[in-house]
Amino acid sequence: MEIKAREIPYNIQMRRLLKPRMPFSEKELRQLATDEKGYEGECYFDGLILNSGASSLLQLNDLMLQWNDNVFQIDSLLFSPHKIYLSDIKNYEGEYYIEGDQWFFMSGTEVKNPVHQLQRCESLLRPLLRSIRINLPIEAQVVFVHPEFTLFQANKNLPIILPTQLNSFIGKLSSVSMKFNPTLIEAAKKLAALHVKDSPYYKRHIPNYSYETLKKGVACKSCRSLTVQLDGQKLICDLCGYTEDSSSGILRSVGEFKMLCPERLITVTNIMDWIRLNINRNRLARILKQNFEMVGKGKNVYYRQL
């Protein structure tokens, strides 16, 4: 049972929108690819839970919590009547090795020790849970979900689940007997309510931009290129041929405008500049009027979400 759903992280959403509209450096592109891959791994893990008996456990996904000025993020938390399973999901691919307390990629590049990150999370989560009177023991593990992940020289006592152990781990979670338990649901909801909704962390890795420097136009729903043209009632992408109803494409683009430039008002003039389509102003005004609340009069009219 899902208590808190996973959403596409805000900084990934923003970068997806920005990518066709501004140049990204090599480093920024690499970071985005890494973050997308991490998110993919988390969704994959969610899918495994969802399609197994473990789906009856109470799931809290993607929590941002705070304890004593320390902010920490939890990929997946599963509540059972006797235990809380804390999982840090890693979608690492390729060969890694451990030397002492350090983790390395095969090339010799050091990577952050994921077990340390997990232990930090666990040590902050424990007193936080106690403070809201949840006294269940925590079982924490780093879960490696990519089938092509290999780890050399790993101590068998490390709190990690390797890809080859994933099925038995899910099997173990599935075997936990879980009956409808209102007290446990209430406890899980209490924790979910502590999720920090506005943390600087969410804006991490979003490159700086301003409205003026962004490329304008409707981004294709399929290939994201800014090569969309208006053709009667349709929007057609010059690059991939994707066709979309003009109203829904324009509204999608207004949504992107709102997300990228929340300080700017939705007006006919502003949206004309944003979408750069050969569209009649009155037709655009009609689309906005049908889908937003009209505020103000005459020259000062703007639109806001219904």
Ligand SMILES: [Zn+2]
């Ligand atoms: Zn396209």
